[in-house]
Amino acid sequence: MSLYFLCAVLFAIGVYCILTKRNLIKIIIGVGIMEYSLNLLFILVAYRMNSRSPIIDEEWLSGALPPITDPLPQALVITSIVIGLATKALLICLAMRLYEKYGTFDITEIRRLKG
Amino acid sequence: MPELSVLMLILFVIAAAIVAIEIKDLLSSVVAFGAIGMGIAVIFLLLKAPDLAITQLVVELLCLVILIRATLGQKPLEKRSPLFLPLLLSAGAFLIVFLVSAALALKELPEFGQPLMRVSQTYIDWSLSMVRTPNVVTAIILDFRAYDTLGEATVLFTAVIGVLAVMRKVGRKKTKSDSSRDGRQN
Structure with missing residues (x-):
């Protein structure tokens, strides 16, 4: 079983959580799991066997040291992690506000009390 | 042998994910x-991405x-939904359809341990001579792709404004005309 497929399994667990759970906090956790699995897939694709971190100097340029991993997906994933924190903070604040208004995290109850 | 340890850590992360969504107690x-996030941070460290590991931890x-x-x-x-x-x-x-199509699609990716590196070769060649920084990831996010980082900062501040707007306790103060209009409606 390849490592990429395990990432897809992790993504599927997040989708299952979002589709079937009724608790808002559980749904937020499902969104987080999906985001982590995508970040992980990028880094798995970027890895190079027997390499070092993408930090280079004059000695590396002369060719004496092993090659470095792919730095581009790492730069993209750093952006993605920070944006993920921002979106998760916004989601949790919305959930806390809904709890103040309705007194529950249950999405079916919240729908029933609408209007 | 990083592949085996990465495999074990991904299995640990999947187990933690199943526990996280199935356990009753919210805390x-x-x-x-x-535990999922920390496992991912250790995987980043093993896959030679130390910047990412630090960011993920924080x-x-x-x-x-x-x-x-x-x-x-x-x-x-307590109770489950009737549906x-x-x-x-x-x-x-x-999910079965998703996993089958993912298994077919993921075969097209390059093999684990052999990335393409067609675009990033340019960044590697130029980062030391043009940007003068030894860390290639920093060179990419702060110089070659600085507009990406600008967009990231925009998203971050938009989220902060959203959080402030949602968590604000008092809204607009009611004026006399507002309250009299409310009274008439009631």
């Missing part, structure tokens, strides 16, 4: 979510603090 669920801790604040004193929901069985069946059918 335990949040702690299991923290972000995970912050996220955990906010989540625990939100779940303090919450009781789990649970059809929901489970449709979700299962969708």
Whole structure:
């Protein structure tokens, strides 16, 4: 079983959580799991066997040291992690506000009390 | 042999994810979510991405603090939805289709351990001579792709404004005409 497929399994667990759970906090956790699995897939694709971190100097340029991993997906994933924190903070604040208004995290109850 | 340890850590992360979504107690669920994030951080470290590991660690801790604040004193929901069985069946059918198509699509990616590196070769060649920084990841996010980082900062500040707007306790103060209009409607 390849490592990429395990990432897809992790993504599927997040989708299952979002589709079937009724608790808002559980749904937020499902969104987080999906985001982590995508970040992980990028880094798995970027890895190079027997390499070092993408930090280079004059000695590396002369060719004496092993090659470095792919730095581009790492730069993209750093952006993605920070944006993920921002979106998760916004989601949790919305959930806390809904709890103040309705007194529950249950999405079916919240729908029933609408209007 | 990083492949074997990465495999074990991904299995640990999947187990923690199943615990996080199936356990009844909300605080335990949040702690299991923290275990997922920490496992991912260790995988980043093993896959030679130290910048990412540090960022992931900090972000995970912050996220955990906010989540625990939100779940303090919450009781789990007892009853299941009456529509649970059809929901489970449709979700299962969708996930089977998703996993089969993912297994077919992921074969087209390059093999584990042999990245393409067609675009990033340019960045590697130029980062030391043009940007003068030894860390190629920093050179990419702060110089070659600085507009990406600008967009990231925009998203971050938009989220902060959203959080402030949502969590604000008092709205606009009611004037006399507003309250008299409300009284007439009631």
